[in-house]
Amino acid sequence: MMSRCSGDGSASRRAESSPLLGNRATDGSCSSYNPAGYDTNEAESFQPSAPLLKKQVLLLCYARLMEPLAFFSIFPYVAEMVQRNGNLAESDVGFYSGLVEAAFSAAQAVTLLLWGTLADRFGRRSMLLYSLAGMATGTALFGTASEIWHMILFRSLTGLFSGANLIIRTMIGELCTPDSQATFFSWYAVAGNLGIFIGPIIGGALADPASQYPSVFGDSAFLQRHPYALSGFATAAMTGTAVLITAVAIQETLPEQAGNSLSKACQIAQQESPQPSMRQILQTTQVQAVLGSYAYVMFIAIAFMAIHPVVLYTPVHHGGLGLSTTQITAFIAAVGASETVWLMIAFPLLQRRVGTKRVLVVCSWLWPLFFAGYTVTSALEREGQTIAAVVVAVFNIVVGPGAFMAFTAVQLAVNEASPSPGVLGKLNSSVEILSSIIRSVVPGIATAVFAVGARGNILGGYLAWVVLIVSTMGLPLILKRFPDDHVRC
Numbered sequence: 001m002m003s004r005c006s007g008d009g010s011a012s013r014r015a016e017s018s019p020l021l022g023n024r025a026t027d028g029s030c031s032s033y034n035p036a037g038y039d040t041n042e043a044e045s046f047q048p049s050a051p052l053l054k055k056q057v058l059l060l061c062y063a064r065l066m067e068p069l070a071f072f073s074i075f076p077y078v079a080e081m082v083q084r085n086g087n088l089a090e091s092d093v094g095f096y097s098g099l100v101e102a103a104f105s106a107a108q109a110v111t112l113l114l115w116g117t118l119a120d121r122f123g124r125r126s127m128l129l130y131s132l133a134g135m136a137t138g139t140a141l142f143g144t145a146s147e148i149w150h151m152i153l154f155r156s157l158t159g160l161f162s163g164a165n166l167i168i169r170t171m172i173g174e175l176c177t178p179d180s181q182a183t184f185f186s187w188y189a190v191a192g193n194l195g196i197f198i199g200p201i202i203g204g205a206l207a208d209p210a211s212q213y214p215s216v217f218g219d220s221a222f223l224q225r226h227p228y229a230l231s232g233f234a235t236a237a238m239t240g241t242a243v244l245i246t247a248v249a250i251q252e253t254l255p256e257q258a259g260n261s262l263s264k265a266c267q268i269a270q271q272e273s274p275q276p277s278m279r280q281i282l283q284t285t286q287v288q289a290v291l292g293s294y295a296y297v298m299f300i301a302i303a304f305m306a307i308h309p310v311v312l313y314t315p316v317h318h319g320g321l322g323l324s325t326t327q328i329t330a331f332i333a334a335v336g337a338s339e340t341v342w343l344m345i346a347f348p349l350l351q352r353r354v355g356t357k358r359v360l361v362v363c364s365w366l367w368p369l370f371f372a373g374y375t376v377t378s379a380l381e382r383e384g385q386t387i388a389a390v391v392v393a394v395f396n397i398v399v400g401p402g403a404f405m406a407f408t409a410v411q412l413a414v415n416e417a418s419p420s421p422g423v424l425g426k427l428n429s430s431v432e433i434l435s436s437i438i439r440s441v442v443p444g445i446a447t448a449v450f451a452v453g454a455r456g457n458i459l460g461g462y463l464a465w466v467v468l469i470v471s472t473m474g475l476p477l478i479l480k481r482f483p484d485d486h487v488r489c
Contacts, residue, residue, distance in 0.1 A: 050180075053175055055249075056250065057175055057184045057187060058187065059245055059249055059250050060168045060171055060188075061168075061187045061188055061191035062191070062242060062245060063128065063132060063164060063168055063245065063246055063250070064164070064165060064168045064191040064192060065191050065192075065194060065195040065198070065238075065242070066132060066135060066164060066195065066238065066239045066242050067135065067162050067164055067165045067192075067195065068195030068196045069198060069202070069235055069239070070104075070135050070138075070139050070158055070162070070199070070235060071105075071162075071199065072196050072199030072200050073139070073199040073200065073231060074100075074101075074142065074155075074231075075199070076200050076203045076207060077204065077207040077208070077228055077231065078097050078100055078101065080207075080208075081145075081151065081228050082096045082097050082148060082151070084227075085145065085146055085148050085150075085151065086147070086148045096148055099148075099152060100148070100151050100152055102440050103152045103155040103156045103159060104159035104162070105159060105436040105437075105439045105440040106156070106159065106436070107157075107158075107159030107160045107162075108159040108160070108163075108436040109433050109436035110160070111159075111160050111163065112163055112166055112432045112433045112436065113430070113433060114163075115127060115131065115163025115166060115167065116163070116167075116170075116427075116430075119163075119166075119254070120254070123252050124167050124170060124171045124174075124252060124253050124254050125246065125250055125253075127163065127167055128164055128167045128168065128246050129243060129246050129247060131161050131164040131167065132161075132239055132242050132243045133161075133243050134157070134158075134160065134161025135158055135161045135162055135164065135239050136236040136237075136239035136240050136243065137161075137236070138154055138157035138158030138159075138161060139232050139235045139239065140232050140233055140235075141154040141157065141232070142154040142158065142228075142232050143226065143229040143231055143232020144226045144229050144232065145228075146225075146226070159436075163432075166431065166432040168188070169188065169411065169414075169415075169431075169432075170253075171253045172184050172185065172188055173415035174253040175253060176415070183348045185408050185415075187344075188411065189343050189404075189407050189411065190343050190344060193336060193340065193343075197332075197333075197336055199235070202231065202235060202238075203231045206230045206234050207230075207231050209223055209230050210224045210227060217230075281419060281427055281430075284417075284419060286417045286483045287427065288481075289481040289482050289483060290410070290413045290417040290482065291414070291430065291431065291434065292478055292481065293360065293410055293475075293479060293481075293482050294410040294411075294414060294431060294434060295434050296475055296478050297363075297406045297407065297410050297475070298410075298434065298435055299442060299471070300367055300471060300475070301404070301406070301407065302438050302439055302442045302443060302446075303442050303471070304371070304446075304468065305443075306442065306443035306444075306447050307446050307447055307464050307468075308332075309328065309332070310447060311378075311450070311464075312332070313328060314450075314454060314461075316378055316381050316382050317382065317461070318454040318455075318457075318461045319378060319453060319454050319457075319460060319461020319462050319463075319464075319465075320378060320454070320461075321374070321377065321378055321381065321393075322381070331397075334397050335397055335400075339401035339404045342401055342404065342405055343404065343405060343407075343408055346402065346405065347359065347405045347409070350362070350405070351409065355484075356409050356412055356413050357479065357482050357483070357484060359405055359406075359409045360406055360409045360413075360475075360479055360482065361476065361479055362402075362405075363402070363403045363404075363405050363409065363475075364406075364472065364475040364476045365476075366399075366402050366403035367403045367406075367472040367475070368469045368472045369399075369400065370396060370399075370400030370401070371465050371469050371472070372465070372469060373392060373393070373396030373400055374396070374465060375462045375465045376392050377389045377392045377393045378462070379460070379462075380392060411431075413482070414431050446464065446468075449463060449464045450464035
C-alpha cells in the first residue's frame with residue numbers, strides 16, 4: 001500500500017487530499033511528499049478536530065444503512081407479492097421473485113460508474129442527496145405495485161438511484177487518517193450489516209398490516225388493496241431521514257467543491273493535473289490485484305449469505321440444521337453480534353498491528369473452518385450427538401464470523417490503492433459494479449447447488465459446503481499478488 005506516516009496525521013491527510021495524480025514521492029519516504037510546495041503550517045491549521053471527523057463518519061454510516069435496507073426489506077414478502085400480483089402457479093413464484101430481486105442489482109450495476117463520475121465532477125454531497133432521494137421514491141412506489149412488471153420497474157428505479165454506497169465509501173476514504181481508517185471502515189461495514197439485519201424485520205413486520213394488525217389497520221381500504229405499501233413507505237421514510245441529515249449536517253469532502261474546514265487544507269494543496277481515465281486506473285497493477293481480491297472475497301461471502309438461511313431451515317437429513325423460525329432468528333442475530341464484535345474491536349487492532357494483507361490472509365483460513373463448522377454441526381445432529389453439535393455451533397458462532405473482517409479489509413485496500421484522491425469516486429464505482437454483478441448472479445447459483453446436493457443427497461447433502469470450502473482455497477493464491485503493507489515511518 002502507499003506509504004503512511006503514523007506519527008504525522010496532518011501529512012497523511014494532505015496525501016489523501018492531493019490533486020489528481022499529484023507529484024507523489026517515488027522514493028518511498030514519507031517526509032518528501034508535498035504536492036504543490038505549499039505552506040504546510042497553513043494547511044495544518046485547517047485540520048478538522050477528531051470529534052468533527054467522527055461525527056461526519058457516523059452520519060455517513062447512517063446514510064450507508066439505506067441501500068441494504070432498501071435491498072433486503074422486500075425479502076420476507078416478495079414471493080407472496082409476486083404470486084398475488086401475477087396469479088402464478090407455485091412452481092413459477094421462485095423464477096419471478098428472482099427477476100424482481102435481480103432487477104435492483106442489475107440496474108445498479110449499469111449506473112454506478114455514472115454516479116462515481118458525477119460525484120467526482122459535481123461533488124459528493126449533492127450526488128448523495130440525489131441518490132438517497134431516488135432510492136426513497138423507488139422504495140415507496142414498489143409497495144404500491146399491483147402487477148409484476150410494475151414491481152420490476154420500481155425495483156429497477158430503486159437500483160438506478162442506488163449510488164449512495166460508493167459515494168459514502170469515497171467520502172469516508174477522504175476523511176480517514178492512517179490511524180483512523182481501520183476504525184472508520186469498521187463502522188462502515190457494521191452499518192451495512194445492520195441494514196441487512198433491519199431491512200427484513202421492517203419489511204416482514206409491516207407487510208399486509210390489515211391482516212397482521214386488524215384492530216389498527218383492518219378498516220383501511222388502501223392497505224387492503226396494497227398490502228405491502230406500508231413496508232415500502234416505512235423504508236422510504238427512513239431513507240428520507242438520511243436525505244434530511246445529508247442536507248443539513250454532512251459536509252462536502254471533494255476539495256474542488258468544499259468550502260469548510262474538512263477540506264480547506266485540501267484546497268490549499270491543489271494544482272492542475274490531468275485526470276486518469278477509468279482504463280488507466282484499471283491498468284494499474286496494484287488496483288488490479290486489489291479488485292481481484294475484492295471480487296473473490298465478495299463471491300465467497302455472497303454465496304454464503306445466499307445459502308445460510310436455507311441451510312438453517314432445511315431438515316438435518318438433507319444437510320441442514322432443521323431450525324424453527326424463532327431459532328433461525330436467534331442464530332442469525334448471534335452470528336451478526338459476533339461479526340460486529342470482530343469488526344468493531346478486533347479488526348482495527350489487527351489491522352494496525354499486522355496490516356491489511358495479513359488480516360486478509362487470516363480470513364482466508366477462517367473461511368473454510370467457518371463453513372466446515374456448519375457441516376460438522378449438521379453431521380453430529382444427524383448422529384444424535386446434540387450436545388456436541390451445540391458446542392460446535394457455539395464455537396463456530398463465536399470464532400467463524402471473524403472471517404467477515406475480509407469485507408472491511410478489502411474495502412480499506414481499495415481506497416489505499418487509489419492513484420489519487422480525485423479518482424476515488426471512479427475506483428469505488430468499479431468496486432460497487434463488481435459487487436452488484438456478483439450479487440445479481442451468485443445467489444441463484446449457490447442456492448441451486450445446495451438444492452441439487454440436498455435433493456440427490458450428494459456428499460450427504462453437503463455439496464454446497466464442499467464447493468464453498470474448495471473455492472476458499474484459491475484466496476491465498478489471489479492474495480500473493482496483493483500489495484504488501486509498507487511499514488509506517
